[in-house]
Amino acid sequence: MSEQIGIIGAGILGLAVARELAARGATVTVLDKEDRVAAHQTGRNSGVVHAGIYYTPGSLKARLCRDGVALLREYCAEHHIPYEEVGKLVIASTGAERAGLRRIAQRARENGVPGIAELDALALREVEPYAVGVAAVHSPHTAIVDFPAVARRLAEDVTALGGSVRLSHPVRALRETAGGVQVLAGDARLTFDRLISCAGLGSDAIAAMGGHAGDVRIIPFRGEYYKLTDSAKDFVRGLIYPVPDPRYPFLGVHLTRRIDGEVLVGPNAVLALAREGYSWRDVSPRDLRDILTWPGTRRMAAKHWRTGVGEVYGSLARSAFLKAARRYVPILTAQDLVRTSGGVRAQAVGRDGGLVDDFVVDVHGRVILVRNAPSPAATSSMAIARHIVSFIPA
Numbered sequence: 001m002s003e004q005i006g007i008i009g010a011g012i013l014g015l016a017v018a019r020e021l022a023a024r025g026a027t028v029t030v031l032d033k034e035d036r037v038a039a040h041q042t043g044r045n046s047g048v049v050h051a052g053i054y055y056t057p058g059s060l061k062a063r064l065c066r067d068g069v070a071l072l073r074e075y076c077a078e079h080h081i082p083y084e085e086v087g088k089l090v091i092a093s094t095g096a097e098r099a100g101l102r103r104i105a106q107r108a109r110e111n112g113v114p115g116i117a118e119l120d121a122l123a124l125r126e127v128e129p130y131a132v133g134v135a136a137v138h139s140p141h142t143a144i145v146d147f148p149a150v151a152r153r154l155a156e157d158v159t160a161l162g163g164s165v166r167l168s169h170p171v172r173a174l175r176e177t178a179g180g181v182q183v184l185a186g187d188a189r190l191t192f193d194r195l196i197s198c199a200g201l202g203s204d205a206i207a208a209m210g211g212h213a214g215d216v217r218i219i220p221f222r223g224e225y226y227k228l229t230d231s232a233k234d235f236v237r238g239l240i241y242p243v244p245d246p247r248y249p250f251l252g253v254h255l256t257r258r259i260d261g262e263v264l265v266g267p268n269a270v271l272a273l274a275r276e277g278y279s280w281r282d283v284s285p286r287d288l289r290d291i292l293t294w295p296g297t298r299r300m301a302a303k304h305w306r307t308g309v310g311e312v313y314g315s316l317a318r319s320a321f322l323k324a325a326r327r328y329v330p331i332l333t334a335q336d337l338v339r340t341s342g343g344v345r346a347q348a349v350g351r352d353g354g355l356v357d358d359f360v361v362d363v364h365g366r367v368i369l370v371r372n373a374p375s376p377a378a379t380s381s382m383a384i385a386r387h388i389v390s391f392i393p394a
Contacts, residue, residue, distance in 0.1 A: 003392075006031060006183055007167050008171055008206055011042040012147055012378050013370065014198035015154035015165075016385040022161035024389070029192070030158060031185045033170030033202075038151035040276065041200050042378060044343030046225075046256045046264050048239060049073075049143035050376035053116070060359040061376065062111045064387060067378030069143075075382065076145060082259050088142035089124055093327050098135055100243040105137045115140040121203050130235040130329050137204035142239060144259045144318070147378045171199075174209045174367075181366050196368045197389060200301040201275045201346045203371060204290075216293045216348045216356055216371055220275050220287075223267025224342040226321050228255075233338035236263045240328050253324035265325045265337060265393035271346070273345050274307035299353025348372035359384065363391050 003026050007018045010032035018028045032039070049069060055062035076083035092101040097133050101118075109115045117138045121129070124136040155165045169185040174195065177184075181195040197206040204218045228236065241254040256264045271291075274284035291297055318337060348356035348371060359370040359380075368391055371385075377384065 002026070004029075004180075004191070006181065006192040006195045007034075007198060007390075008195070009156065009198035009200060009202075010034070010037040010151070010165055011040060011198065011200055012038060012154065012199075013042075013373055013384060014150045015151055015158060015198075016381040017196055017198060017388055018158045018163055018165075019161070020382070020385040020389050021392075022158055022163045028163035030163070030165040030168045030189065031171055031183070032165075032167050035168050037155050037165065037167070038148040040153050041343060041346060043136070043148045043374070044278075044341065045147060045378060046106040046267075047144045047147055047258050048256060048379075049061060049145050051108070051113045051139045051142040051374070051381045052111045052376075053088075053090070053104055053106070053113050053139050053142075054244065055111065055376075056358075057107060057110040058386070059357075061357070061380070064359065064380040064383040065376045066112055067386075068376070068383035071382035072145070072150070072379060073143070075153075078295050081146065081149050081153060083143055083145045084259060085143045086143050086257055087127065087138060087140040088239040088241060089119075089131060089138055090241045090243060091131060091328050092138045093133050095134055097243040101135055101375055104243065108137065108139065112141060114291060128237055128240055128329075130271055130331050131240055132330060133203060133328060133385075140151070144148065144239075144257060146259045171209070173207060174206070176210065176364075176366055194366045194368070194392060196370075198370045200373070203345060203346065203369065207362075207369050207371070210367050210369070211366065212362065212367070214362065214371065215351045216360070217290075217296060218275070219291060219294070219300070219349045220272035220277060220298060220347045221269045221345045221347050222277055222279075222342060223269060223345055224349065225264045225266035225340050226318065226337040227340040228263040228265065228332075229336050229338055232332060232388060233257075233261065233263050234326065235329055235336075236333055242324075242328070255325060255329060262340075263307075264340070265321055267342060268321075269345070276344060278342060278344060294349070295350040296351050296353050299351075300349055300355065301353075303353055305371075334357045340393045345374055346372075347374060361388060361391070368392075
């Protein structure tokens, strides 16, 4: 492969795509508007390497997550990036949640997740001594990693393979021609044989520039977190999750040990007031107009407004986070939780108001658009990269 290929987005997915293409002989150029790699979703998530226990068997998420875990684990070992299998407990706090828990165990086995065990109330405390519940599913190989460190190493690989990573180069316009794709990035005018957009929160803008707005839009949901104080960190050994609501792609407030030793409590899912709306103070009238005028947003709100009200309350009241955490670790007190930074999830929403769950990649001539790559996209990034590259003729 000797093509000149541009990649928009220096998050972990864009960099994984660039590395995969460069290793196959393409000349790659990564473009990003920020002055560093992994500035948004990659650098603001909890660092969990998902094992694939939730996803519909046969879906892209299920297949690429399992493949991605293996590739990521091998890559981290090769480059001495800390990677720790701390394990995950998905806990049913009531008998009514047992059926959902059984479905998770069944899905995990169908997806080939190793080591899955169904535990009773006593056995789950052998894994997490301070946790409570009526039953749990244990995924011992679920891991944690520093995804920004992985992204930085991928960027080094791209450069070593002859590619370039151009930061502070926002894409302002693009046009497909008979012979390639012309891109205006910052003050640079560039021409590529192909262009691949891995723009995350900015993917709608890139799609619109190319004349491919389509029938989905990215709606930003802010995920807010607290962290446990130093005196409370030892109450959580690994990862403690609730049984998720099957109506939503979000997993609910959970407790997550990070690779740096911090323990996070969160996230919630609040409609952000800007595409990069990391707090209530971040408001973009233009972004808000685009979000609210999309028919899918109104239809989504009509279906789920009660849940939305609850999420807003949780955003404003630490007591809501504490209540969610104490459901699984009752020893925690309000003094154990300290507000910390959060992130924004790029969630694709259809015109009908449906929350798009699976990965979505669209191909339009010489332009490939990643339209939906939510969690576990970081886990799956190297496998998604191979999937995307498969659309390019050898």
